[in-house]
Amino acid sequence: QQQVKQSPQSLIVQKGGISIINCAYENTAFDYFPWYQQFPGKGPALLIAIRPDVSEKKEGRFTISFNKSAKQFSLHIMDSQPGDSATYFCAAGTYKYIFGTGTRLKVLA
């Protein structure tokens, strides 16, 4: 009940394309779902987060879609740019966050 499954493991997208990363969780008690972005040699940084009472949240080019009944949520990066190339982690939890296994995104110029 404590796992967060993330896919794909890696993703290559052309500049201007849409990057989609998916996550699934098991514990229905989880009430906070953040996405973190990590560049090589740096610590993860919060990108965007959502609560289960909304189905979608958008911040600039980044959108979280949330499906409570399916226990799934996804990150969409619109108009992907080479500067978006990084590892992305979903997480889920309450007072403690369980992280997904990460998706290495590469955006080709």
Add this chain to the structure above:
Amino acid sequence: DTAVSQTPKYLVTQMGNDKSIKCEQNLGHDTMYWYKQDSKKFLKIMFSYNNKELIINETVPNRFSPKSPDKAHLNLHINSLELGDSAVYFCASSPDSGSGYEQYFGPGTRLTVT
């Protein structure tokens, strides 16, 4: 004016040694964390302190001992280091320990045990 800082950034040591990693945050946060990121980038929480009180203690070998002298500092001491301890260790902080608080991560300490 670094928000969450860790020292050292790199640590290379031999098996059996004891080492410490220090973490400091200047954000005024009440809660601090230690995470371990393994070679496959998997990020797993180890410990969390809220106002110097241990609130999360995951299944971690008791060779790992956190210590919080005040709410701005959280250190990690590791005894009898093993090859499997090689990883990047991240310190993080958040305003409080409840749900929905952003966790601010430090730059990480890469520990290599030979």
